[in-house]
Structures are given as structure tokens and as C-alpha cells.
Amino acid sequence: MRPLLWIASALAVARAEDGLDGWLRYARLRDCHTGGQLDDFATSIVALNATEGAPLHTAAHELQVGIQGILGLELDVSDSVTDKDTSSIIVATAQAYEDEFGSLPEAVDLIEDGFYLSNKGDDTVIIGSNERGALYGAFEYLSMLAQGNFDEVAYSTNPDAPIRWANQWDNLWDNGTHGPVERGYGGVSIFYDGVGHVREDLSRVPMLGRLLASIRVNGIVINNVNADPTILSERNWDGVEEIANLFRPWGVRIGMSLNFASPQTFGGLDSFDPLDDQVIDWWQGISDEMYERVPDFAGYLVKANSEGQPGPLTYNRTLADGANMFAKTIAPHGGIVMFRAFVYNHLADWTDWHADRANAAVEFFAELDGQFDDNVVVQIKYGPIDFQVREPVSPLFSTLRETAMAIELQVTQEYLGQQCHLVYLPPLWQTILDFDLRVDGQESRTRDVLNGNVFGKKLGGYTAVTNVGMDPTWLGSHLSMSNLYAFGRLAWDPTLDSGAILDDWTRLTFGLGRSVRETIRAMSLESWPAYENYTGNLGIQTLTDILYTHYGPNPASQDNNGWGQWTRADGDSIGMDRTVRNGTGNAGQYQPEVAARYEETETTPDDLMLWFHHVPYTFELHSGKTVIQHFYDAHYAGAETAATFPKRWETLRGRVDDERFEHELYRLTYQAGHSLVWRDAINEFYRNLSGIPDVHDRVRHHPWRIEAEDMTLDGYVPVDVEPAETASQYRAVVTNGTGTAATTLDFPDGTYNLAVNYYDVVGGNATYSVALDGKTVGTWQGDAEFRLGKFPSEFLDGHSAIRVTFEGVPIRRGDELVVTGVADGSEQAPLDYVSVLPLGVVD
Numbered sequence: 150m151r152p153l154l155w156i157a158s159a160l161a162v163a164r165a166e167d168g169l170d171g172w173l174r175y176a177r178l179r180d181c182h183t184g185g186q187l188d189d190f191a192t193s194i195v196a197l198n199a200t201e202g203a204p205l206h207t208a209a210h211e212l213q214v215g216i217q218g219i220l221g222l223e224l225d226v227s228d229s230v231t232d233k234d235t236s237s238i239i240v241a242t243a244q245a246y247e248d249e250f251g252s253l254p255e256a257v258d259l260i261e262d263g264f265y266l267s268n269k270g271d272d273t274v275i276i277g278s279n280e281r282g283a284l285y286g287a288f289e290y291l292s293m294l295a296q297g298n299f300d301e302v303a304y305s306t307n308p309d310a311p312i313r314w315a316n317q318w319d320n321l322w323d324n325g326t327h328g329p330v331e332r333g334y335g336g337v338s339i340f341y342d343g344v345g346h347v348r349e350d351l352s353r354v355p356m357l358g359r360l361l362a363s364i365r366v367n368g369i370v371i372n373n374v375n376a377d378p379t380i381l382s383e384r385n386w387d388g389v390e391e392i393a394n395l396f397r398p399w400g401v402r403i404g405m406s407l408n409f410a411s412p413q414t415f416g417g418l419d420s421f422d423p424l425d426d427q428v429i430d431w432w433q434g435i436s437d438e439m440y441e442r443v444p445d446f447a448g449y450l451v452k453a454n455s456e457g458q459p460g461p462l463t464y465n466r467t468l469a470d471g472a473n474m475f476a477k478t479i480a481p482h483g484g485i486v487m488f489r490a491f492v493y494n495h496l497a498d499w500t501d502w503h504a505d506r507a508n509a510a511v512e513f514f515a516e517l518d519g520q521f522d523d524n525v526v527v528q529i530k531y532g533p534i535d536f537q538v539r540e541p542v543s544p545l546f547s548t549l550r551e552t553a554m555a556i557e558l559q560v561t562q563e564y565l566g567q568q569c570h571l572v573y574l575p576p577l578w579q580t581i582l583d584f585d586l587r588v589d590g591q592e593s594r595t596r597d598v599l600n601g602n603v604f605g606k607k608l609g610g611y612t613a614v615t616n617v618g619m620d621p622t623w624l625g626s627h628l629s630m631s632n633l634y635a636f637g638r639l640a641w642d643p644t645l646d647s648g649a650i651l652d653d654w655t656r657l658t659f660g661l662g663r664s665v666r667e668t669i670r671a672m673s674l675e676s677w678p679a680y681e682n683y684t685g686n687l688g689i690q691t692l693t694d695i696l697y698t699h700y701g702p703n704p705a706s707q708d709n710n711g712w713g714q715w716t717r718a719d720g721d722s723i724g725m726d727r728t729v730r731n732g733t734g735n736a737g738q739y740q741p742e743v744a745a746r747y748e749e750t751e752t753t754p755d756d757l758m759l760w761f762h763h764v765p766y767t768f769e770l771h772s773g774k775t776v777i778q779h780f781y782d783a784h785y786a787g788a789e790t791a792a793t794f795p796k797r798w799e800t801l802r803g804r805v806d807d808e809r810f811e812h813e814l815y816r817l818t819y820q821a822g823h824s825l826v827w828r829d830a831i832n833e834f835y836r837n838l839s840g841i842p843d844v845h846d847r848v849r850h851h852p853w854r855i856e857a858e859d860m861t862l863d864g865y866v867p868v869d870v871e872p873a874e875t876a877s878q879y880r881a882v883v884t885n886g887t888g889t890a891a892t893t894l895d896f897p898d899g900t901y902n903l904a905v906n907y908y909d910v911v912g913g914n915a916t917y918s919v920a921l922d923g924k925t926v927g928t929w930q931g932d933a934e935f936r937l938g939k940f941p942s943e944f945l946d947g948h949s950a951i952r953v954t955f956e957g958v959p960i961r962r963g964d965e966l967v968v969t970g971v972a973d974g975s976e977q978a979p980l981d982y983v984s985v986l987p988l989g990v991v992d
């Protein structure tokens with residue numbers, strides 16, 4: 150047996166639970182979970198023909214690290230079998246296994262990237278169709294062990310689709326507008342230094358490669374779709390090569406976003422016309438250099454003629470001409486072009502009742518079907534608009550019969566709470582993946598379009614916009630990592646149950662305790678419905694500020710601009726009329742059975758009613774409620790659910806390590822407060838617009854609130870807030886130095902939760918304190934922008950509005966309550982209101 154140069158003792162060093170290992174912690178199992186399993190456990194790992202730097206070598210190393218961590222066993226590793234009598238874990242490609250043993254086990258039935266795993270008796274065999282598959286099998290085995298699962302198994306598993314890619318929207322330049330990672334909330338880029346170059350320190354790259362390989366993601370696009378041509382600068386080539394080298398041992402191939410105008414803006418040509426020979430030669434040169442440096446380069450990602458990005462339409466060439474130009478330069482090397490279907494006019498005419506951004510993808514791409522080269526894959530966002538809290542599936546999936554397609558999901562919670570709100574996304578994704586598009590009247594689920602079964606395409610699959618950063622939590626929040634984990638699992642097998650995926654993730658991330666698993670599962674599965682409830686209902690989209698941060702509430706921002714995320718809300722009615730009969734015709738872009746369903750309110754499900762129909766606020770839904778009452782009720786229900794999250798998390802104190810416990814407690818508490826901001830802003834907005842009161846009399850009725858502007862102010866002055874509905878009674882108070890807001894409480898004696906709503910903007914850390922009869926109840930700082938990672942706001946608005954709560958405060962009638970704020974920088978210690986809440990009341 151030839152020992153390879155792997156040194157077990159350097160491995161598995163205990164580290165703080167900072168999240169860096171994600172779900173690959175390999176925490177030691179307790180004896181009660183291993184129960185006798187260790188006695189005849191394998192004594193060595195054989196990685197047949199492993200070569201350093203290749204995935205099989207990684208697999209053996211990972212098995213060694215993992216088994217030492219999980220079971221405390223130190224196994225030797227070698228690359229050949231010498232003593233057939235000792236029990237080993239054999240990890241190999243199918244070819245190497247067959248060469249060594251003469252034949253494969255019967256159940257081996259593999260396609261590219263697939264693997265076979267068997268652990269019958271004391272022999273464990275992991276066979277990959279290729280080295281990547283073998284690595285996936287090793288991770289699968291480790292995942293079983295880490296979950297205390299010693300079941301005997303023998304099965305083959307294969308990917309549902311070949312493309313399983315992450316798309317990092319990382320910028321080379323941190324120019325402050327979108328940050329180092331566009332829509333990133335987990336710190337600066339792991340790839341770029343923010344001043345135009347690949348970073349010197351790329352130590353996070355293999356760590357990410359490890360996480361991605363463990364969920365069977367086989368590709369990653371390493372720069373923003375809004376691509377900066379200087380990624381192709383002389384200096385960056387070495388860096389790009391280095392990134393590829395660091396991912397390669399994990400079987401992760403890199404891809405790159407291209408800027409269509411590069412030949413002109415960067416290459417010095419006078420054109421970027423895709424049919425111009427000079428332009429084609431220029432790109433051929435780039436592709437040739439790429440493959441020389443990165444022989445396994447996966448391909449390009451192109452965003453063209455979208456949101457101001459250049460593209461072939463400038464030269465009156467088709468989008469297919471543009472895509473094919475790139476495709477031809479990399480086809481000989483086996484590369485592919487992911488060409489985004491996110492093409493639309495962001496300067497649309499909102500006064501035109503028939504205009505509709507949701508129509509754009511089919512309008513642009515339907516006529517190009519059949520014109521794309523074989524190595525072009527059209528990458529389509531899950532819905533027709535843009536990662537909203539609820540969208541119908543994009544009709545393009547049932548339109549392109551001759552074109553390879555991939556779906557674009559978003560682990561990045563751009564419109565879904567930006568990783569400050571717990572929102573577990575797989576249930577949303579599965580509404581899309583499971584949807585039956587009824588192509589030619591036959592069952593045709595979106596997932597079966599993606600795996601090629603519906604239209605017979607070999608290429609296809611899954612991409613997710615991811616936004617990892619240098620933060621040790623990767624995404625900014627530990628709980629958000631379940632979305633990344635689930636993306637990979639679903640891209641491999643979209644029929645998996647989202648709850649079961651979550652159980653695996655929780656065991657791996659937080660250990661095997663039942664209460665931890667059950668609590669996280671219940672909260673996570675309730676989180677998307679809750680978020681939908683308190684943000685945007687009935688298919689009206691996430692009613693966020695689409696012109697600024699995409700985070701907090703601002704329903705007015707949807708309409709009267711060219712971006713096309715319209716709600717068409719007026720004093721009487723709301724919703725986009727997308728019918729063929731009278732509206733934008735969008736319903737007609739679906740296959741006939743689906744189109745007929747969406748054409749009529751009678752057959753449109755409530756959760757998409759306002760996506761497809763413009764109806765009065767008094768329109769009665771299938772549920773029996775009116776639209777407006779549904780809005781009110783849903784917003785109250787959603788915020789009520791979010792209010793339970795910190796309480797339920799609290800029950801895990803001591804069961805989850807302190808570091809991660811406190812981190813999430815802060816965020817879940819924040820979410821509970823921010824869901825109230827959402828609730829009140831949206832309800833107030835539509836109460837104003839419709840003039841229709843809440844039948845339960847909650848909206849505008851807050852008996853436990855005291856407005857800051859109504860208190861006795863010293864050093865504080867009232868200001869209007871914009872949008873008005875993001876302040877209780879539309880106003881707040883600010884100070885330039887120290888301000889106090891005082892009031893005499895007039896509530897019955899008792900114990901209350903004392904909440905203060907204020908605004909936490911960028912530009913300073915104001916300090917606050919609240920006192921009762923001269924005794925301090927609590928102090929805090931306006932430092933959420935440093936703690937949360939979401940896109941911050943400079944203004945008093947729905948993004949900066951935030952709540953702090955002091956629980957169980959004894960209060961007597963006549964107590965003098967004083968809130969003191971001390972401004973810092975441009976943060977003027979803004980205050981909105983104080984709520985004196987009887988225990989159990991959420992308001």
C-alpha cells in the first residue's frame with residue numbers, strides 16, 4: 150500500500166462555530182449515535198489512481214478529514230489496493246474500478262457526474278461515473294455519517310440535469326452603488342479586491358469549492374452579469390486562472406460573464422457587431438486564451454440588451470446572432486454559452502394599458518427558437534418579472550421547443566428580505582419546478598423541461614444567483630445557508646421534499662438534536678408564506694422600493710415609471726390586466742389549457758389573482774374575502790408569524806452554540822420588528838388609496854402607541870417621512886445633538902413589553918436610551934447597518950425603520966417615560982413611536 154501525502158493530524162482542528170464550514174462541520178458524533186458501529190469500521194481509504202489536485206484525490210482527503218471529525222477515526226489513504234482482506238473505503242471512477250476488479254457491482258448505472266454508493270458489510274464502495282461523481286459520492290457518504298446514519302445502502306444516483314451552476318454577481322470595482330457583490334449582503338467579494346483586480350488572498354475560493362461540490366454544483370460564474378470588460382485585463386488573466394485552479398480539485402468549473410461591447414470599449418475596435426469579422430476574431434482570441442489557461446473552462450454567461458447593457462440589437466443583429474458568436478468560439482473546446490432571457494425595455498410606457506414587461510422574454514425569444522447553436526442555453530428567471538415573492542412560471546419554458554434552457558433561481562434574497570429575514574426558498578421554487586405547463590395538452594412540469602424530457606434537449610438545468618462574501622457566515626446569515634444547500638440538492642433531484650432537505654441541512658449544520666431540527670423546520674417552512682403575507686399578496690409582487698434598495702416597503706414605487714413592475718393600483722381597483730381579452734395578452738403566452746385558466750378570474754388561483762387581473766378592492770376572492778380585506782388580514786397574519794420566530798429560536802438557547810444562536814436571535818428579532826413596519830406601511834397605503842376600512846378595525850387603530858411627535862420634545866423636531874406610510878402617523882422626530890421625547894403613561898398598572906420604533910440609517914451610530922421615572926430601562930445604538938448586511942438606507946423610510954423591544958417592564962399609570970437620543974454623524978437619532986404592549990399583544 151503506497152501511502153499518499155495526507156496528514157490526518159493537521160485536520161479537523163476545532164474551530165469556533167462561525168459558520169465558515171457551513172454544513173460541512175464534521176462535528177463528532179456522540180457515542181449514542183455511533184452505537185457499536187465503529188468496531189468494524191474500515192481502517193483505510195483507497196482512492197484508486199488518485200492524482201493530486203483532481204477530485205478523486207480531494208474525495209479521499211475529504212473522507213479522511215470527515216471520518217476523523219465525525220467518528221474520531223484516523224484512516225490511512227492510499228491510491229491502490231494491496232491487501233484485499235483489510236476493510237477499506239474504496240473510492241474510484243467506474244473505469245478505474247473496473248480495471249482493478251474486473252467488473253462493476255450490478256447496481257452501477259451512471260451518467261455523467263453520477264455515483265454509486267454501497268456500504269454493505271464492512272466494505273464501502275464509492276464509484277463515480279467520473280472523478281467529480283466520486284467526490285459527490287464521498288460527500289454523500291460523509292453526510293450520512295454526520296447525520297448518524299449507518300444504514301446499509303447500495304444505489305446509483307444521477308443528476309436530473311447537467312447544468313448546476315452558481316452565478317456570483319461579483320464586481321471588480323467596489324464603486325459604492327451596488328457594492329462589491331451586486332445584491333450581496335455577506336461582505337466583500339471572495340474573488341476581487343474592489344479596485345479592479347482578482348484578490349491576492351483567494352483562500353476562500355477552495356472553501357467555497359468544497360461547499361459547492363458537496364451539493365453537487367459543478368460550475369460557477371465568477372463575475373457580475375453586469376460585466377466589467379476589465380476582467381479580461383492582462384493582470385486579471387493570471388487571477389482568473391488561479392481561481393479556476395483552486396476550484397478544479399472540487400470538480401467546479403468556472404464560467405465568466407462577458408460584456409458585449411468589450412471589443413470596442415476594452416479592445417479598441419470601432420465596433421462590437423457580432424457579425425463583424427474583426428469582432429469575431431477578437432472574441433476568438435479571448436476564448437483561445439481562456440482555454441489555454443483554463444482547459445476545463447465551463448462557458449460564458451451573457452446579459453445583453455437588458456437594463457442598459459450593450460448587445461447585438463445595437464447593430465440590428467438578433468440575440469441569437471449575439472449568442473452564437475460566442476458559442477462558435479468555444480464550441481471546439483466543449484464550452485457553452487448561457488444567454489440570459491432577462492431582456493426587456495426598462496423605459497416602458499406605463500400609460501399604455503397593453504404594455505407589459507412580463508411579455509418581453511417570449512416576445513424577444515420565441516421567434517429565435519431553433520436559431521441558437523447547440524451549445525447555447527437560454528437562461529430564464531423563474532418568473533416573467535424579477536425574483537418576486539410570488540410569480541407564475543415564465544411562459545418561455547413552454548415556448549422554446551428547439552432551444553436548450555436553464556432556470557435562474559436566486560439564493561440571493563434580493564426581493565425576499567436580503568438575508569435579514571428568514572425566508573426558506575425551496576417551497577417557492579417548487580411552485581415553479583412542479584408546475585405543469587401542459588405542453589400540447591400533456592403533463593409537462595417545468596423540471597421536465599429543464600432535464601430535457603419534454604423537448605428532448607440534452608443540455609439544460611439549474612442556475613442560482615448566489616451572493617457569498619468574505620463574511621464568515623458566507624451569506625450574512627447562518628439560516629440563509631439552507632437556501633444554498635437546498636439549491637444544489639434540488640438541482641440534482643427537483644422532486645425532493647423541501648422539508649426533508651432542510652432536516653438534512655439542520656442536522657449537518659446544528660447537530661442531531663430533535664428540538665433544534667423541529668424548530669428550524671417549522672419556522673423555515675412557515676417563513677416564505679409569512680413573508681408573502683406581510684410583503685405582497687395575491688400576486689401583486691413584493692411591494693418593495695423598486696427604485697432604491699429592493700428591501701423595505703414602498704408600494705407607490707412600483708407604478709408610474711418605466712421599470713414595468715406595475716400594480717395599476719388606483720382608488721378603486723388594483724392588479725395587472727394580463728388577459729388576452731382586455732389586457733396585455735400575457736395569459737395568452739402560456740399553453741392553451743394554462744392560458745384559459747389564467748384568462749378568467751374564476752379559474753385563476755387567488756395567489757396570482759392580481760398578477761393576471763385588474764379588479765376592484767371589493768372583488769371577492771375564491772377564499773370568500775375581498776381583495777382589500779385579504780391584504781389587511783394577510784399582513785396581520787404574516788407579522789404575527791414573524792413575531793413567533795425569535796420566541797421559538799429562544800427555546801434553542803443552549804442547544805445551539807452561543808455564537809450562532811446570538812447571531813440569529815438578533816436577526817429574527819429584527820425581522821419580527823421589520824415585519825410590523827411592512828404590515829403597517831402596506832395596510833396604511835391601501836387603506837388610504839381605497840378608503841375602505843379594515844372590518845376588524847386594526848388598521849389605523851393602535852391603542853398602545855404613543856407617537857414621538859406627540860410627546861414633549863426637547864432638542865427633537867418633527868419631520869415628515871417619505872414614503873409617508875413608513876412612519877406611524879406619517880411623521881418622526883430627529884435631533885442634531887441630544888434630544889428627549891417625554892410622555893406621562895396612561896395605561897393600567899401591569900407588566901408590558903416596551904417597544905421603540907426608530908430609524909437606523911447609514912452615516913453614524915446614534916445612541917438611545919429609554920427611562921421610566923428616571924430609571925433606565927434600556928440603551929441601544931443605531932448600528933444595525935453594521936450588524937445586518939442588507940443594503941442600507943440614508944433616509945427615514947421603510948428600509949431603515951426598525952424596532953427595539955424591552956420585555957417584561959413593570960409600568961404604573963402616571964410613570965414618566967423619556968426616550969433620549971444622541972445624534973452621531975448624519976444619523977439624527979430618529980424616533981417614530983413607542984408601543985406599550987400588554988404581554989401577548991403584537992403591535
Ligand code: GCU
Nearest residue numbers: 331332374375452491535563
Ligand atoms: C435585477 C437586479 C439587478 C440585476 C438584474 C439582472 O434587476 O436588481 O441587480 O442586475 O436583476 O438580473 O440582471
